[in-house]
Amino acid sequence: MTEILPNPAHTNDEPSAQRSSPDHWVPRFRPTERIAHWWTVVMVATALVTGLAMGEEAESGPMLNVHVASVVLIGVGVVVALVFGNTRAMLRSMRALFVFDRLDIAWSLGRLRHPFQRESHPAWGKFNTGQKVMAWLVSASMSLVIITGFQSWRSGGDMAGPHMAAAMATLALLGAHVFMALVNPSTRPALPGMVLGRVRRSWAATHHRGWLDDVEHDASSPRN
Numbered sequence: 001m002t003e004i005l006p007n008p009a010h011t012n013d014e015p016s017a018q019r020s021s022p023d024h025w026v027p028r029f030r031p032t033e034r035i036a037h038w039w040t041v042v043m044v045a046t047a048l049v050t051g052l053a054m055g056e057e058a059e060s061g062p063m064l065n066v067h068v069a070s071v072v073l074i075g076v077g078v079v080v081a082l083v084f085g086n087t088r089a090m091l092r093s094m095r096a097l098f099v100f101d102r103l104d105i106a107w108s109l110g111r112l113r114h115p116f117q118r119e120s121h122p123a124w125g126k127f128n129t130g131q132k133v134m135a136w137l138v139s140a141s142m143s144l145v146i147i148t149g150f151q152s153w154r155s156g157g158d159m160a161g162p163h164m165a166a167a168m169a170t171l172a173l174l175g176a177h178v179f180m181a182l183v184n185p186s187t188r189p190a191l192p193g194m195v196l197g198r199v200r201r202s203w204a205a206t207h208h209r210g211w212l213d214d215v216e217h218d219a220s221s222p223r224n
């Protein structure tokens, strides 16, 4: 099912031994996951811009309609991706992102016992503990944004404080996510995964070794 993709810089007829060369690409996110991700990014950005631009239109008006619609469309996008897209890939990734496993617990306990000890990367699955914690935090703060948004809506814009605070907390968390995706040198190589669907094998081998083992095991299993 899963294919190990050659580096486009190499020719198509490389010897098979090169399949495990550090320069190869491995598939990370399916089109459904990528479209759902970027759709969410556009909708969150729309909610933010319309929220900040709303001004006098806080009680009603087209800006408020677009503001609320963009949040509804986040949910619609996820449901459409789950129902009409690659349901299996979506569910597998969601499970990998939201479920803490024994490695997460062992790693967290290790950090608590030796907070300053630097260690090599454990054999993370598709997502590491930090990404999982971040996913729960963003989900919680987004829920708060939506709840406080409804309260503000029902009160005709009089409850702006809590909504603004929740939106800014979400933004701070997403700022950290974007920093990791675009700036931080050790996590930046994940970006092609969300843009093109694939990452370099050498990066995956260091940062998500457990996941890479699964991908390569799937690729070499007889039914592929």
Ligand code: HEM
Binding pocket: 044, 047, 048, 050, 051, 052, 054, 058, 059, 064, 067, 068, 071, 145, 146, 148, 149, 150, 152, 153, 156, 157, 158, 159, 160, 161, 163, 164, 167
């Ligand atoms: C991703 C989700 C959302 C984000 C990032 C967001 C962001 C914002 C921001 C930054 C403001 C300006 C706040 C201010 O100037 O004090 C705002 C205003 C507003 N938002 Fe949202 N919002 C979101 C979802 C919602 C939802 C789901 C609702 C209602 C169902 C809503 C209703 C309102 C209303 C009524 C205002 C104008 C009054 C106020 O400032 O509270 N928002 N939003």
Ligand code: HEM
Binding pocket: 028, 037, 040, 041, 044, 097, 126, 127, 131, 134, 135, 138, 174, 177, 178, 181, 182, 190, 191, 192, 193, 194
């Ligand atoms: C310009 C903005 C953004 C960029 C460049 C970006 C980039 C990325 C990249 C490269 C990944 C893959 C990480 C990996 O392979 O491990 C990713 C994953 C993810 N992104 Fe974003 N993202 C952005 C905004 C957002 C927003 C606004 C949300 C949600 C509201 C979001 C939610 C997620 C989630 C849930 C994942 C999977 C878990 C994770 O890696 O943290 N992203 N993003």
